[in-house]
Amino acid sequence: MFGRIFLTALAAGLLSGIFIWGAHSIKTTPLILAAEVYENQGEAVGDGLHQVSPAAPAAEEKEWGPADGFERNAYTLLSDVLASIGFAFLLTGVIALSGRHVDWRQGIVWGLCGFAAFFVSPSLGLPPELPGMQAAELSARQAWWLSTAAAAIAGLALIALQDRTVLRWAGAGLIVLPHLVGAPHPEIAPGALPAELAAQFAATTLVVTGLFWMVLGGLTGYFYNRFERS
Amino acid sequence: MNTKTLPLKDRIAVDAAHRVAPAVLALLFGGFLILGVGFAQPSTLHNAAHDGRHALAFPCH
Numbered sequence: 221m222f223g224r225i226f227l228t229a230l231a232a233g234l235l236s237g238i239f240i241w242g243a244h245s246i247k248t249t250p251l252i253l254a255a256e257v258y259e260n261q262g263e264a265v266g267d268g269l270h271q272v273s274p275a276a277p278a279a280e281e282k283e284w285g286p287a288d289g290f291e292r293n294a295y296t297l298l299s300d301v302l303a304s305i306g307f308a309f310l311l312t313g314v315i316a317l318s319g320r321h322v323d324w325r326q327g328i329v330w331g332l333c334g335f336a337a338f339f340v341s342p343s344l345g346l347p348p349e350l351p352g353m354q355a356a357e358l359s360a361r362q363a364w365w366l367s368t369a370a371a372a373i374a375g376l377a378l379i380a381l382q383d384r385t386v387l388r389w390a391g392a393g394l395i396v397l398p399h400l401v402g403a404p405h406p407e408i409a410p411g412a413l414p415a416e417l418a419a420q421f422a423a424t425t426l427v428v429t430g431l432f433w434m435v436l437g438g439l440t441g442y443f444y445n446r447f448e449r450s
Numbered sequence: 451m452n453t454k455t456l457p458l459k460d461r462i463a464v465d466a467a468h469r470v471a472p473a474v475l476a477l478l479f480g481g482f483l484i485l486g487v488g489f490a491q492p493s494t495l496h497n498a499a500h501d502g503r504h505a506l507a508f509p510c511h
Contacts, residue, residue: 222471350504
């Protein structure tokens with residue numbers, strides 16, 4: 221069983237990590253680079269919203285960051301693949317715990333649940349950020365994001381993986397709860413970043429991440445089913 | 451273990467016990483990777499994973 225989970229998560233995570241890196245390189249990284257131009261302009265006049273700024277020599281001397289171009293893309297590939305393998309282990313772990321049969325079709329549905337828990341629900345409170353966007357204090361946002369994702373996972377499990385009606389309602393309540401509490405937000409003041417860039421980034425990440433979870437779920441279902449026989 | 455001779459209820463219990471440990475291990479490992487790539491604070495890790503963090507909608511900066 222351990223080998224089956226390990227091989228499934230590794231294969232599905234690696235392939236979908238390469239897929240999302242390709243999609244990021246074509247669709248989202250250009251938007252991030254465009255946003256950094258405005259972000260660095262803001263820093264030049266003393267508006268320190270951002271810690272990393274590959275174009276700002278002062279910041280580069282202080283801390284390491286990959287050089288723009290090949291090196292930066294290589295590190296994005298590494299982080300995309302590692303995040304994807306991480307998501308794949310979570311997905312395979314939950315599928316194994318559920319004890320249910322999956323093939324690639326059901327895998328896509330499992331993947332869409334991952335999309336709901338790790339993108340849709342957190343993004344409703346904390347939309348995908350471009351560099352230079354105004355945001356509340358980092359650890360508060362991270363805590364809200366992680367709690368919201370965890371509540372969505374628990375809620376979806378209560379709705380889909382057990383049969384008691386009361387617990388199903390409790391699951392729905394759990395998904396909604398972080399949104400009633402509300403995500404941490406700063407007072408928004410006029411900023412340098414064009415709204416068009418931010419809107420494009422939000423829509424692009426929604427589509428790219430949705431496709432990623434369908435690919436990851438489909439591959440997880442396929443390999444999990446395939447490795448059962450081997 | 452050959453579980454085919456056991457009654458259905460016991461077979462399900464053996465099957466579940468057999469599944470739980472590897473599944474929990476997979477969840478822990480997956481969680482560790484996500485926290486490392488998406489949430490770890492050290493600036494070296496942040497800078498390396500910067501574009502991925504933004505594009506996967508993790509909170510950044």
